[in-house]
Amino acid sequence: MSAKTPICVQIAALGGQGGGVLAEWMAEAAHASGYPAQVTSIPGVAQRTGATTYYFEMFPDKNTVEKPVFCLFPDADGLDLMIAMEPMEAARALDLGLITERTTVLTAKSRIYSTAEKSVAGDGAFDTDTLFEALEGAARAVISLDMEDLTAKPGAPGNAVMFGAIAASGVLPFLDEDYHQAIRIKGVAVEPSLVDFASGLNHDQTPKETVSANDNMNLDPAPAALVKEIDGLPEGFRALAGHICSRLIDYQDEGYARSFLERMQPFVGASPELVAEIARRLGAWMTYEDVIRVAQLKTRPGRLARIRGEIGVDQDAPLSVIEFLKPGRDEFASLLPPAFGRKIMSGHDPSSTAGLRLKLPTTTVFGYGALKLLSKLRGWRPRTYRFELEQTAIDQWLGAVERALEVELDLAFRTAELAVMARGYGGVRSRGLEKLNILFRDWSRKLDDDHSALSAEVSTLLHQARHDPDRDCGKTD
Numbered sequence: 001m002s003a004k005t006p007i008c009v010q011i012a013a014l015g016g017q018g019g020g021v022l023a024e025w026m027a028e029a030a031h032a033s034g035y036p037a038q039v040t041s042i043p044g045v046a047q048r049t050g051a052t053t054y055y056f057e058m059f060p061d062k063n064t065v066e067k068p069v070f071c072l073f074p075d076a077d078g079l080d081l082m083i084a085m086e087p088m089e090a091a092r093a094l095d096l097g098l099i100t101e102r103t104t105v106l107t108a109k110s111r112i113y114s115t116a117e118k119s120v121a122g123d124g125a126f127d128t129d130t131l132f133e134a135l136e137g138a139a140r141a142v143i144s145l146d147m148e149d150l151t152a153k154p155g156a157p158g159n160a161v162m163f164g165a166i167a168a169s170g171v172l173p174f175l176d177e178d179y180h181q182a183i184r185i186k187g188v189a190v191e192p193s194l195v196d197f198a199s200g201l202n203h204d205q206t207p208k209e210t211v212s213a214n215d216n217m218n219l220d221p222a223p224a225a226l227v228k229e230i231d232g233l234p235e236g237f238r239a240l241a242g243h244i245c246s247r248l249i250d251y252q253d254e255g256y257a258r259s260f261l262e263r264m265q266p267f268v269g270a271s272p273e274l275v276a277e278i279a280r281r282l283g284a285w286m287t288y289e290d291v292i293r294v295a296q297l298k299t300r301p302g303r304l305a306r307i308r309g310e311i312g313v314d315q316d317a318p319l320s321v322i323e324f325l326k327p328g329r330d331e332f333a334s335l336l337p338p339a340f341g342r343k344i345m346s347g348h349d350p351s352s353t354a355g356l357r358l359k360l361p362t363t364t365v366f367g368y369g370a371l372k373l374l375s376k377l378r379g380w381r382p383r384t385y386r387f388e389l390e391q392t393a394i395d396q397w398l399g400a401v402e403r404a405l406e407v408e409l410d411l412a413f414r415t416a417e418l419a420v421m422a423r424g425y426g427g428v429r430s431r432g433l434e435k436l437n438i439l440f441r442d443w444s445r446k447l448d449d450d451h452s453a454l455s456a457e458v459s460t461l462l463h464q465a466r467h468d469p470d471r472d473c474g475k476t477d
Contacts, residue, residue, distance in 0.1 A: 007172065009081040010074050010098065011054040012089035014112060016311060018159030019085060021188055023054035025163055028182035029174050034062045038070040053089075060173060079103045081171045083162060086112050087144070091131050099139050106165050107135075108158065109144040124466075143169070150199045153192060156309045160193035164200025176201070189314060220246035225254055229261055236272050237279065244283035251287045252378060260286060263394075266402050274413050278401060281419035285397075288390050289425065291331050292381055295374035298323060298362060321363045323371075328355035330426055334386030335377065341385020350427035393422065393433050400440045407447055414458050420465050435461065 009026065013019025023039045030037035037058035059068040076097040084090035084107040093099050117124045135142045145165055147158035160183070166172060167179050183193045222230045222242025230242050241261065248257040260282060267278050287293070297303075304321065313319055329348055333341040361367040381387050397419060405412035418439070421432035439461060446454045 006057040006059050006068065006070065007080050008074055008078050009056040009058075009083065009171070010079055010093060011056070011083045011085075012093065013052055013054075013085035013159075014089075015052065016157060017085040018157035019052060019054055021157075021186065022083070022159040022163055023056055024186055025159075025179070025182045026056050026058075026166070026172070028185045029172070029178045030058050032181045032185070033174050033178040035059060035173070036062075036064060036068050040072045042073060058172070074098050077102065081106065081166070081169065082139070083166065084108065085158065085162065087128070087131055087135075088112075088114055088126065090135055091126075094135060094138055099135065101138070101140055103139045104169055104171055105135055105139045105142045106162060106169060107142065107144050108162075109146045110148065145200065145203060150196070150203060152195045152199065153309055156192065156196065158196070160189075160196035161200035161203075163193075164197040165203055166200075167197070168201050168203065219243035222246065223249050223254070223257065226257060226261070229258070233261075233264075234268055234272070234275070237268065237275055240276060240279055244279060247283065247287060251293065252381065256286070263398055266398075267405070270405060270412075271409060274405075274409065274416065277413060277416045278398075281416055282394070282398070285390070285394055285419055285422050288386075288422070290334050290381070290384075290386050291327065292335075292375060292377050295371040296378065299368060299372045299375055304363065319363060320361060323358075323360045323362055323367070325358040325360060326355035327358070328352070328426070330430075331355075334384060335380075336385050337383060338385045338388045341389075345385070350430035352427070389433075390422075393436060396440050397422075397436060400443045403444055403447060407451060408455070411451075411455050411458065414455075414462060417462055418458065418465075421461070432465075 011019050011023050013022070020041065023041070027037055027039040035058050037056065039054060039056045042053045042055065055071075055073050057070040059070075077100045079093070079098050079100075080102060082090055082093050082099055082103050082105045084093070084105065087107045087109070088111065090099070090105055090107045099105060111125070111128060113125055117126060132142065132144070143165065145158075145161060147161055150161045151158050163179060163183070167174065167176060179197060180194060183197060184190055219239050220243045222238070223246050226242075226245050230238050230245065233241055241264070244260060245257040248260055263282060264275070264279060267275055304319065305315070307313075307321060308315060308317075308319060329344060329352070333344040336344065360370060362371060397415075401412050401415045404415045418436060421436050423429065423432060439457065443454075
């Protein structure tokens with residue numbers, strides 16, 4: 001960058017992270033300090049098929065003879081500063097050749113997983129260490145920020161923190177007052193933004209060692225009522241078991257959490273990798289989402305405050321939240337006793353999308369009260385058709401894993417992974433459970449008769465689940 005070339009900055013953000021406001025702050029700071037500048041936006045759909053980006057160019061000379069001509073988007077090897085509100089977006093810029101040895105990268109540290117990562121059955125998350133290593137190998141400097149620690153209010157978008165980090169980087173020739181003035185001119189959550197700006201400005205920008213995503217997991221502590229049982233488990237499994245039990249108590253009750261520990265007993269002496277795989281799958285399956293759970297999550301204390309923070313709305317400003325619901329035959333049957341639920345679901349087409357369209361405003365007394373009443377049915381859940389269906393399928397799966405472990409560890413591990421078929425809801429989940437039921441039918445006989453053929457069948461079903469989940473196959477007697 002010289003006096004004849006502009007300073008080039010790209011911002012990449014997801015919806016609700018305030019990338020547009022951040023870009024406008026930068027433009028206001030440039031104008032307040034007298035530098036010619038331009039900001040443009042490149043619409044996208046965030047991590048689905050393209051980044052939502054904002055591009056800022058500023059001529060570093062206040063006294064230009066002629067009006068500068070700016071570009072609408074960056075060129076390869078053209079960025080002085082790359083700002084990523086999610087680190088995968090910085091990786092996208094690197095893949096496009098935008099990040100080079102001239103580029104300073106400012107990125108949030110925590111991941112928000114992309115659609116591509118979520119759509120993979122099992123753990124499709126991209127390795128965070130690899131991502132940062134690639135950035136550090138290409139950029140002039142990579143500075144990561146822990147947004148949750150640096151923002152004053154939980155759930156805040158973090159764009160003001162990033163604005164302060166931009167100021168601290170020294171890439172832009174603005175004074176601190178220019179940044180403050182930009183926030184005041186824009187007029188969006190001015191006082192909280194100034195506090196977060198100061199936090200980002202004073203953040204230590206020395207590049208730090210990347211923390212592994214696995215090492216950075218936030219595990220809930222073990223419930224006090226189950227500490228004795230959990231302490232009797234292998235040491236490497238206790239933290240994970242405590243975390244899962246805590247979630248299960250929140251989902252149902254203490255007895256339900258104990259049933260998880262009982263179900264894990266046949267496997268605690270197996271390899272640590274298999275134990276962890278079964279525990280994670282079992283914990284997720286046991287907290288399947290039904291209408292009771294959805295109502296519970298939507299009436300959580302602090303949910304509306306989090307939504308306000310995500311969209312940048314002050315606590316005193318009016319806010320209306322409307323839930324769009326479409327309960328169908330599945331949802332109604334799931335709340336009934338097993339005999340009635342089976343009768344209603346008899347002959348039901350799993351591919352049907354029919355349902356009752358509802359719009360429920362949860363910021364009204366009626367809307368919130370209706371969901372709160374539904375969430376109180378948690379005690380009724382063990383008496384429902386859906387509960388019986390899921391628990392039967394879980395026990396069938398665990399029995400198959402235990403039997404496979406007697407034959408081959410690798411087969412047991414892949415059988416444990418088959419829990420990915422119990423995913424989604426409606427027709428997707430029904431088809432997945434049906435495929436598991438067909439595979440596990442006469443499981444012991446299949447193991448004894450032709451272990452190799454059964455192993456191949458397990459691998460085929462896993463491959464389909466990960467790479468072709470909509471394919472209606474795997475249904476063999």
